[in-house]
Amino acid sequence: xxxxxxxxxxxxxxxxxxxxxxxxxxxxxxxxxxxxxxxxxxxxxxxxxxxxxxxxxxxxxxxxxxxxxxxxxxxxxxxxxxxxxxxxxxxxxxxxxxxxxxxxxxxxxxxxxxx
Amino acid sequence: xxxxxxxxxxxxxxxxxxxxxxxxxxxxxxxxxxxxxxxxxxxxxxxxxxxxxxxxxxxxxxxxxxxxxxxxxxxxxxxxxxxxxxxxxxxxxxxxxxxxxxxxxxxxxxxxxxx
Numbered sequence: 001x002x003x004x005x006x007x008x009x010x011x012x013x014x015x016x017x018x019x020x021x022x023x024x025x026x027x028x029x030x031x032x033x034x035x036x037x038x039x040x041x042x043x044x045x046x047x048x049x050x051x052x053x054x055x056x057x058x059x060x061x062x063x064x065x066x067x068x069x070x071x072x073x074x075x076x077x078x079x080x081x082x083x084x085x086x087x088x089x090x091x092x093x094x095x096x097x098x099x100x101x102x103x104x105x106x107x108x109x110x111x112x113x114x115x
Numbered sequence: 116x117x118x119x120x121x122x123x124x125x126x127x128x129x130x131x132x133x134x135x136x137x138x139x140x141x142x143x144x145x146x147x148x149x150x151x152x153x154x155x156x157x158x159x160x161x162x163x164x165x166x167x168x169x170x171x172x173x174x175x176x177x178x179x180x181x182x183x184x185x186x187x188x189x190x191x192x193x194x195x196x197x198x199x200x201x202x203x204x205x206x207x208x209x210x211x212x213x214x215x216x217x218x219x220x221x222x223x224x225x226x227x228x229x230x
Contacts, residue, residue, distance in 0.1 A: 046219070109156065
């Protein structure tokens, strides 16, 4: 079946540094990718929708200068948390949608801890 | 805008017992409906989905769900729960967007299975 690879699975960084999270669709082309944030025991909150070759669409309240999203190819989207602070600590999950619109696959998530 | 309500934060069942997880949605048109399962520290796995047609949907791992338009519900059921079913379950509704959809998730229901 289709696989979405998300890397790294866990990252610990110092406050003020930037962290990049990669999301790859391994055996299909993902025209659209979604980035979610999940707090402990909470639901997934959509942060942004990225379409290949165009700017990401951010949800209300999400700082686009802080959470930089790049979807440069049909198989790769990256989320960069810039100047990370402890409040950015969270579980980030990406998902990718293939050209058959009803198929949506999720990465295994990245646990970000900012010290 | 669409929304999803999962009224039960936790559900505890004994192994071998039947299970029903509740999900109610709000959406102006016929929704796309999904159930996902998430193990700790992992991404989401699709259990089943409803787009149209038969309102009783069969999924993986012995799960099924029934779409009831009159009740705006899409409850997840399993006749006999296994200890490995203990996880977080998310109901999601997808609003159509240009022929595709963007899912909105409920807050999740944590399933605890007693031996």
